[in-house]
Amino acid sequence: MTVRALYLHEGPSDTGLRFHIEGIAGEVGREILVTVPDLNRLPNKPGHSVVDKLRAAQQLSDGGHAYDIVIIHRDSDRERPDNRRREIAEAVAAVSPDLAHVPVIPVRMLEAWLLLDQSAIREVAGNPNGRTPLDLPKPTRAESVADPKALLKQAIATASEERGRGLQKLQKRFPANRARLLEMLDREGPVKHLASWQAFTDDLREVLGSSR
Structure with missing residues (x-):
């Protein structure tokens, strides 16, 4: 049976996570169809809350019965990850109580996952053979960076050696480069040591295993 998954992300450059959802499903022997709706195309754009996005997606899916699971990305920002997990669980219970869900909660934001692969950063910067030090955090420190988005943007600029x-x-292309880095993310690379990535992948595998 093909699992029908809805993926709700925070921004357009987060859509690349669908490829990792598909890859993880393949690793556990499940076929999955991931739908990534562009809710901003709706006549009445939803708010930023999880409840608003779920309700908007429900309108697009004939009452919300088109999916087996929903995967919801919500950066922790300044909140504790447990608070975000509770926020997502309560939103799903309020809007689609029969729908299994998987939270995706990077600490503090998804850019922390993209700071760990120097070669990928140099590639998107257009200077794959560069040697300028990028001063990136070690995996044990990546989720402690105060502003991983700013650090990633600076790392790409440094790697490019452009002036x-x-x-x-290059700076104007940051959203596109960020999206490309997410698609290039090596699931077996340093990111697998981050607690937030482990939680996401463990939850996804568990839900896929119970949805047979």
């Missing part, structure tokens, strides 16, 4: 207008053009 002037070239650097300005």
